[in-house]
Amino acid sequence: MEFNADRLREARHVVVFTGAGVSAESGIPTFRDALTGLWERFDPAELATADAFRRDPALVWGWYEWRRRKALQAQPNPAHRAIAELARWVPKLTLVTQNVDDLHERAGSRDVLHLHGSLSAPRCFACARPYRQALPVPDVPEVGARIEPPRCPHCNGKIRPGVVWFGEALPEKALREAFAAARDCDLLLSVGTSGVVQPAAQIPLIAQENGATVLHINPQPVLLGGERVFGLVGKAGEILPDLLR
Numbered sequence: 693m694e695f696n697a698d699r700l701r702e703a704r705h706v707v708v709f710t711g712a713g714v715s716a717e718s719g720i721p722t723f724r725d726a727l728t729g730l731w732e733r734f735d736p737a738e739l740a741t742a743d744a745f746r747r748d749p750a751l752v753w754g755w756y757e758w759r760r761r762k763a764l765q766a767q768p769n770p771a772h773r774a775i776a777e778l779a780r781w782v783p784k785l786t787l788v789t790q791n792v793d794d795l796h797e798r799a800g801s802r803d804v805l806h807l808h809g810s811l812s813a814p815r816c817f818a819c820a821r822p823y824r825q826a827l828p829v830p831d832v833p834e835v836g837a838r839i840e841p842p843r844c845p846h847c848n849g850k851i852r853p854g855v856v857w858f859g860e861a862l863p864e865k866a867l868r869e870a871f872a873a874a875r876d877c878d879l880l881l882s883v884g885t886s887g888v889v890q891p892a893a894q895i896p897l898i899a900q901e902n903g904a905t906v907l908h909i910n911p912q913p914v915l916l917g918g919e920r921v922f923g924l925v926g927k928a929g930e931i932l933p934d935l936l937r
């Protein structure tokens with residue numbers, strides 16, 4: 693059975709769950725895609741953990757500054773814009789993202805639940821206070837450049853990126869709201885995610901278990917288990933605007 697766009701028109705509460713693939717067409721590398729995926733060139737264990745930051749803070753901070761520069765240079769794409777538009781169509785929409793960029797917000801989405809934090813909310817590694825001083829526009833043309841992190845004005849601790857590293861807890865409120873939305877929704881769109889990182893990967897399953905229709909949008913065919921689970925194979929920036937037509 694094919695996904696019928698009427699399901700979108702008739703939905704009461706839509707959850708849109710996004711991953712790195714939604715920003716791929718904006719030029720932000722994904723994590724696990726061959727060749728262009730960030731993890732193909734770097735070992736996440738080397739960079740996206742608290743241990744890595746303890747070992748080599750300048751390498752980790754430099755890597756995130758490079759990614760922050762990429763995000764600053766990027767523009768929202770038709771997928772981000774379609775999601776923002778969909779929120780104006782349906783009675784209720786909850787946008788849950790694993791992305792640490794702000795392209796959903798810049799496309800006009802409000803109240804985005806960021807499960808893995810944000811590149812633009814650094815805080816102190818030692819005392820956890822948010823670092824409110826403006827960070828300069830990063831001058832990191834090369835990936836792999838070391839940059840000393842700034843120091844905390846309160847305790848002189850090192851400033852870390854405001855993202856959720858492997859082995860760290862997700863922001864409690866965002867996760868709770870995302871799980872509640874997944875239980876409540878009648879349609880969940882899973883867009884541009886490999887669905888391997890826990891606990892975020894539970895979200896489409898929770899929706900499915902609670903009777904929602906689940907639609908995966910991904911250029912890589914997703915294994916579909918169960919009725920009411922559909923897949924549209926292709927780029928988010930092409931498929932999402934098409935669905936809204």
Ligand code: BV8
Binds near residue numbers: 792855861862885
């Ligand atoms: C925790 C932020 C405990 C930082 C990220 C074994 C089994 C189960 C779990 C584990 C396990 N071993 C370890 C774990 C736990 C671990 C985990 O899940 N590991 C996995 C990898 C096995 N999870 C954790 O550590 C989590 N924390 O468990 O804490 C705890 C509990 C209480 C108290 C204390 C501690 C924390 C996980 C968070 C990690 N942080 N990022 C940063 O960005 O640097 S993860 C990273 O993965 C990104 O955030 C990313 O968003 C996320 C998910 O990846 P995707 O977004 O899906 O990206 P990916 O590249 O994989 O896929 C892209 C997709 O897009 C592809 O499918 C591709 O085909 C598609 N695509 C490409 N182009 C397009 C497209 N789609 C549409 N259109 C296109 N044009």
Ligand code: ZN
Binds near residue numbers: 817821847849
């Ligand atoms: Zn501090």
